[in-house]
Amino acid sequence: xxxxxxxxxxxxxxxxxxxxxxxxxxxxxxxxxxxxxxxxxxxxxxxxxxxxxxxxxxxxxxxxxxxxxxxxxxxxxxxxxxxxxxxxxxxxxxxxxxxxxxxxxxxxxxxxxxxxxxxxxxxxxxxxxxxxxxxxxxxxxxxxxxxxxxxxxxxxxxxxxxxxxxxxxxxxxxxxxxxxxxxxxxxxxxxxxxxxxxxxxxxxxxxxxxxxxxxxxxxxxxxxxxxxxxxxxxxxxxxxxxxxxxxxxxxxxxxxxxxxxxxxxxxxxxxxxxxxxxxxxxxxxxxxxxxxxxxxxxxxxxxxxxxxxxxxxxxxxxxxxxxxxxxxxxxxxxxxxxxxxxxxxxxxx
Numbered sequence: 001x002x003x004x005x006x007x008x009x010x011x012x013x014x015x016x017x018x019x020x021x022x023x024x025x026x027x028x029x030x031x032x033x034x035x036x037x038x039x040x041x042x043x044x045x046x047x048x049x050x051x052x053x054x055x056x057x058x059x060x061x062x063x064x065x066x067x068x069x070x071x072x073x074x075x076x077x078x079x080x081x082x083x084x085x086x087x088x089x090x091x092x093x094x095x096x097x098x099x100x101x102x103x104x105x106x107x108x109x110x111x112x113x114x115x116x117x118x119x120x121x122x123x124x125x126x127x128x129x130x131x132x133x134x135x136x137x138x139x140x141x142x143x144x145x146x147x148x149x150x151x152x153x154x155x156x157x158x159x160x161x162x163x164x165x166x167x168x169x170x171x172x173x174x175x176x177x178x179x180x181x182x183x184x185x186x187x188x189x190x191x192x193x194x195x196x197x198x199x200x201x202x203x204x205x206x207x208x209x210x211x212x213x214x215x216x217x218x219x220x221x222x223x224x225x226x227x228x229x230x231x232x233x234x235x236x237x238x239x240x241x242x243x244x245x246x247x248x249x250x251x252x253x254x255x256x257x258x259x260x261x262x263x264x265x266x267x268x269x270x271x272x273x274x275x276x277x278x279x280x281x282x283x284x285x286x287x288x289x290x291x292x293x294x295x296x297x298x299x300x301x302x303x304x305x306x307x308x309x310x311x312x313x314x315x316x317x318x319x320x321x322x323x324x325x326x327x328x329x330x331x332x333x334x335x336x337x338x339x340x341x342x343x344x345x346x347x348x349x
Contacts, residue, residue, distance in 0.1 A: 002215070003181075003215050006085045006216075007085050009087075009171050011216055012219055013166050014073060015220040015221050016047055017061075018070075036277075043177075047169050047220075060144055070107070074103065094156050094160055100156075101148075101149070102121040128146060173219060174217075180217075257337060257340065269301070272302075276324060281323065283320050287302060311323045312326045
């Protein structure tokens with residue numbers, strides 16, 4: 001297995017743009033799949049704070065029509081499939097004006113006949129004005145498309161600049177969170193575990209050599225995505241260290257529902273649980289600042305939860321003790337709830 005860090009950065013650059021321009025659809029998808037959207041939004045918001053506003057014209061290239069993938073998505077997949085994931089090679093795709101316009105025409109005007117599509121791709125401006133006027137798309141998109149068609153050279157430079165800004169901040173985020181990347185890489189050092197995970201996604205690695213696996217790590221997308229096989233290599237994009245795993249098997253763990261209510265039932269404690277879920281790990285002092293309470297009070301909460309096995313000590317740096325949620329505890333609660341619900345299923349049979 002070989003870790004390719006550029007692969008993860010390029011993937012996250014696309015993830016960031018998709019979230020920026022299609023946030024509502026992203027949130028709906030996560031809700032439908034029952035994925036915790038906070039895992040994606042935490043990284044996204046940190047990067048967005050560094051970037052500030054992004055040109056609205058860039059949104060055209062993240063638009064996914066009913067019958068066409070976004071321009072940025074196509075170019076990213078092309079780079080990943082070729083094995084050449086350098087940002088300059090990726091950005092050079094936008095120099096091909098005819099190709100880019102053709103893809104945008106397919107995305108925004110899928111029902112046009114081929115002749116008119118070709119005329120639009122060759123920058124027939126009168127036809128652009130006519131088609132935009134006839135098509136039921138928003139005024140903002142119409143103006144952006146007409147601006148792009150009329151002055152592609154200027155727009156191309158603008159798009160390349162904006163995408164490179166995103167790339168640069170995503171790369172900085174990856175550098176700052178390299179420990180998370182290493183943690184994911186370490187999870188995939190066991191080849192048997194990789195093959196087992198691949199099976200969950202209907203990807204057959206039985207005839208694939210371990211050395212043919214190239215792995216990139218995404219810090220914005222918590223899901224695990226297999227990109228498939230290309231040039232005798234298997235490309236795998238792993239989610240962050242919070243990658244959604246298969247349902248954990250619980251053995252000999254039974255945290256009673258009543259115990260959970262007693263240990264975690266107050267509003268303050270529930271707020272604490274959600275803060276730990278959002279941040280991963282916290283010291284008592286950090287928790288105090290987030291809750292707006294005194295450090296001794298936060299410490300008492302933390303120690304009470306630790307004594308009841310809701311929290312565990314994650315690590316210690318000098319005098320700072322970092323706590324995190326105890327996943328075994330919550331899987332135990334889940335197990336108790338599932339056992340409780342079984343009685344309803346049995347009565348209804």
